[in-house]
Amino acid sequence: MLRIGLLGFGTVGSSFAEVLAASGADARITHVFNRGVVRKKTHERAKFVPADAKWTERVEDVLAAADVDCVVELMGGLDPAEGWLRAALSSGKHVVTANKQLIAYRGGELFELAAKHNVQLLYGAAVAGGVPVIPGVSQGLSGDQIRRVSGIVNGTCNFILSSMESGAEYATVLKEAQRLGYAEANPAADVDGLDARAKLCILARLALRAEISPDDVPAQSIAQVSAIDFAYAKELDCTIRQVSRAEVEDGAVQARVGPMLVPKISPIAWSHGTQNMVVTSGRFGGDVVFSGHGAGGHPTAVAVMSDVRAVSLRSIKVRLPAKKMAVSGDCIAPHYLRFVVSDRPGIVASIAGALAKYGVNIDSLLQHRGHTAARLPFVITTEPCRISTVVDAVQEMGTLPFMVETPLCLQILVVDDPETD
Amino acid sequence: MLRIGLLGFGTVGSSFAEVLAASGADARITHVFNRGVVRKKTHERAKFVPADAKWTERVEDVLAAADVDCVVELMGGLDPAEGWLRAALSSGKHVVTANKQLIAYRGGELFELAAKHNVQLLYGAAVAGGVPVIPGVSQGLSGDQIRRVSGIVNGTCNFILSSMESGAEYATVLKEAQRLGYAEANPAADVDGLDARAKLCILARLALRAEISPDDVPAQSIAQVSAIDFAYAKELDCTIRQVSRAEVEDGAVQARVGPMLVPKISPIAWSHGTQNMVVTSGRFGGDVVFSGHGAGGHPTAVAVMSDVRAVSLRSIKVRLPAKKMAVSGDCIAPHYLRFVVSDRPGIVASIAGALAKYGVNIDSLLQHRGHTAARLPFVITTEPCRISTVVDAVQEMGTLPFMVETPLCLQILVVDDPETD
Numbered sequence: 001m002l003r004i005g006l007l008g009f010g011t012v013g014s015s016f017a018e019v020l021a022a023s024g025a026d027a028r029i030t031h032v033f034n035r036g037v038v039r040k041k042t043h044e045r046a047k048f049v050p051a052d053a054k055w056t057e058r059v060e061d062v063l064a065a066a067d068v069d070c071v072v073e074l075m076g077g078l079d080p081a082e083g084w085l086r087a088a089l090s091s092g093k094h095v096v097t098a099n100k101q102l103i104a105y106r107g108g109e110l111f112e113l114a115a116k117h118n119v120q121l122l123y124g125a126a127v128a129g130g131v132p133v134i135p136g137v138s139q140g141l142s143g144d145q146i147r148r149v150s151g152i153v154n155g156t157c158n159f160i161l162s163s164m165e166s167g168a169e170y171a172t173v174l175k176e177a178q179r180l181g182y183a184e185a186n187p188a189a190d191v192d193g194l195d196a197r198a199k200l201c202i203l204a205r206l207a208l209r210a211e212i213s214p215d216d217v218p219a220q221s222i223a224q225v226s227a228i229d230f231a232y233a234k235e236l237d238c239t240i241r242q243v244s245r246a247e248v249e250d251g252a253v254q255a256r257v258g259p260m261l262v263p264k265i266s267p268i269a270w271s272h273g274t275q276n277m278v279v280t281s282g283r284f285g286g287d288v289v290f291s292g293h294g295a296g297g298h299p300t301a302v303a304v305m306s307d308v309r310a311v312s313l314r315s316i317k318v319r320l321p322a323k324k325m326a327v328s329g330d331c332i333a334p335h336y337l338r339f340v341v342s343d344r345p346g347i348v349a350s351i352a353g354a355l356a357k358y359g360v361n362i363d364s365l366l367q368h369r370g371h372t373a374a375r376l377p378f379v380i381t382t383e384p385c386r387i388s389t390v391v392d393a394v395q396e397m398g399t400l401p402f403m404v405e406t407p408l409c410l411q412i413l414v415v416d417d418p419e420t421d
Numbered sequence: 422m423l424r425i426g427l428l429g430f431g432t433v434g435s436s437f438a439e440v441l442a443a444s445g446a447d448a449r450i451t452h453v454f455n456r457g458v459v460r461k462k463t464h465e466r467a468k469f470v471p472a473d474a475k476w477t478e479r480v481e482d483v484l485a486a487a488d489v490d491c492v493v494e495l496m497g498g499l500d501p502a503e504g505w506l507r508a509a510l511s512s513g514k515h516v517v518t519a520n521k522q523l524i525a526y527r528g529g530e531l532f533e534l535a536a537k538h539n540v541q542l543l544y545g546a547a548v549a550g551g552v553p554v555i556p557g558v559s560q561g562l563s564g565d566q567i568r569r570v571s572g573i574v575n576g577t578c579n580f581i582l583s584s585m586e587s588g589a590e591y592a593t594v595l596k597e598a599q600r601l602g603y604a605e606a607n608p609a610a611d612v613d614g615l616d617a618r619a620k621l622c623i624l625a626r627l628a629l630r631a632e633i634s635p636d637d638v639p640a641q642s643i644a645q646v647s648a649i650d651f652a653y654a655k656e657l658d659c660t661i662r663q664v665s666r667a668e669v670e671d672g673a674v675q676a677r678v679g680p681m682l683v684p685k686i687s688p689i690a691w692s693h694g695t696q697n698m699v700v701t702s703g704r705f706g707g708d709v710v711f712s713g714h715g716a717g718g719h720p721t722a723v724a725v726m727s728d729v730r731a732v733s734l735r736s737i738k739v740r741l742p743a744k745k746m747a748v749s750g751d752c753i754a755p756h757y758l759r760f761v762v763s764d765r766p767g768i769v770a771s772i773a774g775a776l777a778k779y780g781v782n783i784d785s786l787l788q789h790r791g792h793t794a795a796r797l798p799f800v801i802t803t804e805p806c807r808i809s810t811v812v813d814a815v816q817e818m819g820t821l822p823f824m825v826e827t828p829l830c831l832q833i834l835v836v837d838d839p840e841t842d
Binding site: 015018019022023124130131132133134135136137139140141142143144145150209210211212213216217218220224225226228229231232233235236238240243247248251252253254255256258259260261262263266267268270282283284285286287288289290291292293298299301302303304305306307308309310323324325326327328329330331336338364366368377379381387406408410411412413414 | 436439440443444545551552553554555556557558560561562563564565566571630631632633634637638639641645646647649650652653654656657659661664668669672673674675676677679680681682683684687688689691703704705706707708709710711712713714719720722723724725726727728729730731744745746747748749750751752757759785787789798800802808827829831832833834835
């Protein structure tokens with residue numbers, strides 16, 4: 001049982017409590033530190049904190065507690081977080097943190113401190129929230145020599161710039177972003193690139209194995225970009241994104257953060273809304289893309305929870321139990337049916353009749369010109385129905401006398417809305 | 422020092438030797454097993470195997486060797502590989518393998534055997550080659566509850582189907598794929614979906630924590646898809662891909678592999694050529710996308726090498742040394758310059774002159790209609806030049822009397838060709 005002292009019960013902290021409660025992991029929260037404990041205990045997600053956990057406004061109560069094995073720090077900022085985490089590591093407690101500024105500026109020293117005290121310091125949530133780029137790079141790409149890392153690591157800027165694509169001006173979109181809670185009242189850390197460059201330095205350490213200081217990375221603000229720039233960018237087959245980019249060349253690092261024109265064919269142009277995306281370019285493995293939800297309580301909490309599991313299992317692989325399960329290839333989906341027929345009257349009626357007999361509804365019927373009557377292709381798309389049903393119907397139709405080829409039946413994938421809140 | 426016994430010196434095995442030699446990792450090859458050792462030793466990448474390594478045609482020489490800590494198996498197939506790896510694990514050797522059939526069919530038992538003998542069994546290369554989806558999911562997303570995993574895990578089918586998009590017929594493209602070495606003489610394992618469904622079962626175990634048998638997963642061949650289906654798919658705002666998909670619902674798994682219509686707005690439609698892509702959908706973290714080179718010697722060797730590093734360091738985190746490095750924000754790139762001027766004769770000449778003075782070449786000049794002469798925006802794109810130079814030039818131009826706004830200067834990202842061989 002891993003006993004957790006949680007520092008911070010805001011959006012991410014309370015989401016973490018929920019994700020932990022749902023996880024079944026051998027870990028539980030024993031302490032919660034936050035200002036205004038009385039108010040925090042009325043938070044709708046306070047119910048996910050075990051009833052016997054201690055809520056406190058004194059951080060020492062957590063840092064000095066004998067029944068805390070791992071401190072989870074979700075407050076951010078260099079000071080006082082640095083002192084807290086140094087105290088935790090020095091007293092033999094593991095640390096999981098989402099604090100990008102701290103890891104970017106002080107990571108090197110803190111890793112040494114953790115190693116000295118034989119404890120773990122994990123920070124998977126510090127870059128790109130719920131996108132597992134940190135474990136993906138540190139574990140899965142450790143065998144490559146990564147030369148460049150680039151991407152979109154600030155959801156606020158990505159929301160603003162991808163919204164401006166449809167013609168809105170910066171000031172209008174910024175206000176909307178503030179209304180939606182995507183941007184702070186003082187948006188400088190995001191729009192001026194200070195948040196992104198801290199994350200870029202963390203990525204540079206991991207991917208390029210280069211220790212660089214955020215203060216040395218030039219950052220250009222997105223505030224000067226206007227709607228008209230998107231019109232010109234479009235003409236150049238580009239869009240505009242806040243890109244963070246670092247590359248090793250001849251023993252030095254080229255790094256910068258700022259709005260850049262991105263060709264539409266680049267994966268970096270795919271990101272919309274608050275999405276994050278990181279692209280690594282390796283000497284042997286080529287380009288690898290990671291993308292997903294970079295911010296928000298739940299996605300960030302997933303990264304924190306993954307680190308907590310790793311600490312809890314103290315093994316190279318987080319191996320979760322898998323249970324034997326039955327498989328069904330059947331599901332409900334719309335379908336694409338393509339027929340090649342020898343044309344004659346009554347074909348559509350006959351096919352539609354066969355589908356109706358099986359209870360399959362037609363969504364659309366497509367027929368292109370320019371084919372001979374002897375080999376006439378046409379297509380029917382169906383409303384969602386069981387795969388097994390439509391396969392049975394198609395099999396029966398395959399025997400109809402005007403069929404020149406076996407009909408082709410393909411499932412049509414449906415794109416869901418993202419399921420996160 | 423981790424001593425490696427390498428089983429198989431084909432494309433992946435020889436690439437692994439090269440990647441290992443370049444890695445600086447504390448690991449070396451002591452044994453190579455392959456048929457036709459005399460011929461293999463003349464392979465151009467045989468030079469990456471240490472001169473004192475033992476080449477053998479008897480697998481027992483590797484499995485029984487006292488100076489092998491880790492067996493790296495890159496031959497594939499269930500039999501005889503299963504017996505070899507059981508012998509290796511039972512004699513206390515770690516195993517790293519790229520064998521998807523073995524892990525899909527026998528993974529459960531082999532993991533137990535490894536645990537019993539307190540050794541590691543890693544298989545990061547078994548799914549999606551160089552794309553770190555296995556460490557990404559097992560480590561980075563272990564904190565989420567993944568409900569669905571879908572994607573493109575067979576590069577051969579993706580090459581065939583994405584080539585058919587431009588109008589070619591299946592048989593023609595298959596021949597081309599065979600000529601390029603992307604498809605085997607007997608392409609059944611790829612086009613009929615048998616390769617993909619083994620990978621899907623591995624992903625289901627990791628992501629959905631469901632143990633399912635490849636034999637239970639329906640697989641539809643792509644051989645029946647014809648060029649005309651792409652024309653119809655396009656009309657439906659879709660393309661066609663071989664999709665592998667598994668989803669947990671009500672305690673059962675829905676899984677299938679086959680060609681499906683994929684909406685163009687889905688990330689799954691982005692994959693071209695031999696690229697692989699996996700999308701996981703989590704309860705808390707939403708959709709996460711992994712993409713990159715799924716096959717080929719070097720990308721697959723990166724995944725193998727990453728596992729070897731993990732075995733070698735036996736720690737939760739493969740922590741590679743990072744060194745302090747200087748940062749330059751300067752690099753050579755094309756630029757986008759946007760001016761807002763009060764129109765008068767000679768403006769272009771004046772700006773062009775200023776750029777020429779700094780040695781910056783103009784690539785294009787864009788000016789849209791419909792703006793007033795008092796606030797006329799226009800855009801210049803430059804040929805690649807130093808950022809610092811263009812910033813100096815723009816600063817000087819900012820003082821020109823007709824400038825109504827500070828000029829905006831943005832770097833234009835250049836999309837490289839993939840850098841793998």
